[in-house]
Amino acid sequence: MxxxxxxxxxxxxxxxxxxxxxxxxxxxxxxxxxxxxxxxxxxxxxxxxxxxxxxxxxxxxxxxxxxxxxxxxxxxxxxxxxxxxxxxxxxxxxxxxxxxxxxxxxxxxxxxxxxxxxxxxxxxxxxxxxxxxxxxxxxxxxxxxxxxxFGESLSYKIAKSQKNKFSENTVEGTLVGGNLSILFALNGSVSDIDTTGKILFFEDIDEYLYHLDKALIALKRNNKLANLKAILVGAMTNIKEDNLPYGKTDYEIVLDEVKEFDYPVYFDFPCGHQPDNQTLILGRTITITPDGNSVTVTFKN
Known part of the structure; x- marks a missing residue:
């Protein structure tokens, strides 16, 4: 890159x-x-x-x-x-x-x-x-x-959580992604990202639970979830129920759609539609390193 x-x-x-x-x-x-x-x-x-x-x-x-x-x-x-x-x-x-x-x-x-x-x-x-x-x-x-x-060093910590699909191994890869609904809208277009061997980040706001599931299924059907190194999930803000309860939380939906893959999934990354919206360099190689009760995400210079 x-x-x-x-x-x-x-x-x-x-x-x-x-x-x-x-x-x-x-x-x-x-x-x-x-x-x-x-x-x-x-x-x-x-x-x-x-x-x-x-x-x-x-x-x-x-x-x-x-x-x-x-x-x-x-x-x-x-x-x-x-x-x-x-x-x-x-x-x-x-x-x-x-x-x-x-x-x-x-x-x-x-x-x-x-x-x-x-x-x-x-x-x-x-x-x-x-x-x-x-x-x-x-x-x-x-x-x-x-x-x-200005080219200074970036790194963040994510606290360990029961929601996370954790790995004790350090993971390294190129970070790609953004807003999940937009990634869904771009799926299959000339603007679609290549996720093979990369770390996928996504966040979203004001969507229904079924839409979250639909977006992930669309990405999976287009082979966007099969060959990842890891997933980082940012803020899922105001994710809503429809008239009928969906039966799963947002994080349960994510984990269910990637359950056949063996890469780690980390929730509550400090980025998205919330006050704690930390900067990411997309396209940059990052490492995700287990660190006691947290994992450290470091952007390579």
Whole structure:
């Protein structure tokens, strides 16, 4: 995988809204944080547009993102928020210049569309809190974005849990994934990720238990779960029952769908739609090491 250049003090970062609309007030605090890191935000022309629920028309959102992808003075693109909409423009984006001059793509949730598509180009990306969410995220989560962007060391601990399908062996592999519903939507498309021999991360929000099961079954039927090194499950936030009780919890569904495979599964990874939303470098090799009453996840530099 290709690692985009790490940021230096004074770097310009593009601010783009590829999905749901967001006001200038909603990202004001996030912009202050970027400036406190001595970064120079460059806000897309259409970043605060409104077209239904979207931040402008498909063409307006496409033009903003394409401009930032092509501008070599922009060293990272940090998204304002997720929601829905990135999948509507992904096939119209031209990554020709981006492949020649890669830069960090920073976001999560709906931005999983870009993470997955860019991983097919063999380029790393950053899964992290976006500008709208920075005021509600823990200080450690926000600080971890800077840590990743500036090339410092990243590692996290996960407490041992009865939910986990544990292994006493150290596991190493490339980390891929993102929002489970988006991975489900991309399944079988040109933006679909290759999971063979890799460590899969996923999280989700506001979905029904049956949808979680359906998404995992779809991935399994497309051979996405058979040859993994491990699974890391982040926050499963507001996962709901339908009118009829499903009969299993979210973690029981996950374990049931992978029960025939012998790799470990670790729940409660500190990442997803919650205040403790730590930064991940997707496409990066990580190690998962048993450590007493916890496991340590370390990103290789």
């Amino acid at each position: 290709i690692t985009p250049p790490y940021l230096k003090s004074g770097a310009k970062v593009g601010i783009v809204s590829p999905a749901t609309t967001v006001s200038a007030t909603e990202i004001e605090e996030g912009l202050k944080i970027l400036k406190s890191w001595n970064l120079e935000p460059v806000i897309g022309e259409n970043a605060h547009n409104v077209y239904g629920c979207f931040a402008g028309t498909d063409q307006e959102r496409l033009e903003d993102l394409q401009k930032m992808l092509d501008d070599d003075t922009i060293k990272a693109i940090i998204f304002t928020r997720g929601g829905y909409g990135t999948i509507k423009i992904i096939d119209q984006l031209d990554f020709t210049n981006f492949k020649k001059n890669p830069k960090w793509i920073v976001g999560y949730s709906d931005i999983t569309v870009l993470h997955s598509h860019i991983h097919t180009l063999e380029i790393e990306t950053i899964h992290a809190v976006m500008l709208q969410g920075m005021p509600r995220a823990t200080p450690e989560s926000v600080a971890s974005i800077k840590t990743a962007l």
